[in-house]
Amino acid sequence: MRIVCPICGARDRREFYYQGAAVALERPAPDAGDAAWDDYLHLRDNPAGDLDELWSHDAGCGAWLKVTRNVSTHEVKAVRLAGGAS
């Protein structure tokens, strides 16, 4: 599996660290309550199709990427910087 890093270009999966579903970008307020935090930390849609994920290009530029990937076929459909700059 190859991921096209917006900064470095197409690179092998081995260069990337996987964080999981891109829920980390939607952190609840500290006082949002235990249900909101449980939702954020633990509960997952876990679809068998397209999923937005966070990957870090650890062995490259170090950028955090938001990757849309089909988790059944492993097709990478879209990659952008997690900070939203690309």
Add this chain to the structure above:
Amino acid sequence: MRFSGLKILTEGLTGNKGWGPHWRSPEPKPEYDIVLIGGGGHGLATAHYLASVHGITNVAVLEKGYLGGGNVGRNTTIVRANYMLPGNSEFYSHSLKLWEGLEEDLNFNVMHSQRGIINLVHSDGQRDAFVRRGNMMRGQGDDAEMLSPDEVRRLLPMIDYDQTRFPIFGGLYHKRGGTARHDAVAWGFARSASDRGVDLIQQCEVTGIDVEAGVVRGVQTTRGPIRAKKVGMVAAGRSSQVAAMAGLRLPIESHVLQAFVTEGLKPCLDHVVTYGMGHFYISQSDKGGLVFGGDLDMYASYASRGNLPLAEHVAEAAMTLMPVLGKARMLRSWGGVMDMSPDGSFIIDRTDIEGLFVNCGWCYGGFKATPASGHTFAHLLATGQPHETTVRHRLDRFRTGRGIMDEEATGSQHNLH
């Protein structure tokens, strides 16, 4: 039909013409007391114990593919009770005791082989940790003993002791651990459940879960609607999709775990051996193939196949531990879809929907749990109360923080188990 030595002898002398199908293939009835979604090892075991322990036989097991076609047919067949966290240790201890009586219980040869498991030790710190683990296993009532380097050498002559990257300082020996024939486990539970009146319905995919005013009423399937007083979801890697039909989100991520087998070889490895430094473990099947595996591919996946980086990693570990493996040809590799929970421990609980129950989160350890998973899930479905060995395995433990069983001391967090 019961298996016996006499039956096998008679059939052998008369052309093996007297064997029939091992389970019925009935049409689904319009209504059952209990419907189980998922005809894998855990679902079939649940059906067996519902019938044999609780006398509840108006039960259907719905399977979208064929019985035992999921993870119970895709694992590395290891059976053990070497846990040390309260909650999990008594559960797996319970499971190993059920394994020890399983063949008589089912009248089916599941080829349970208590050949022993040896966890190799590579440092003083790891030795201390394994001595502690062994003591806790013994305190739990299970068996464990520490092996000296010479004792490990005597038992495992295949290992490279002199040049290995991680020298071997001994091992933790769990003699009652071992392997079982994975498919036979599914078939044995299926046969027993069917004989006792449970309907096993294959090629029947659940497409909806009917909930009215917070109470489960039944399921929609590709073979028509089926009403049910209680529904149990036992879908392993597909648990999230099943739960979503009832509007639930689970604390589960699905990941793929690979395994490998070599061509058949003469007997050369008598035990199950784990090599923690390389995330590697190996045993030899009764057909002679060396069966081994490693860690998750480390990203979400529903593909029942693995990636190359992990295959390389496993091969490197194999060559480090047992360079002689380089002479063996790899026959096959495969992957199973694991239902990973945030703390590395499973969930057996009721849900917020009355009559709807969930059994999931087995991470990479579901096979050895098969009998106890079925036994305790059947207890919950039949009595409404958790079995004493699963009181901590609640669905809401991540929200409340009570009873979290953090298997790898990494915190209750996805992707770290």
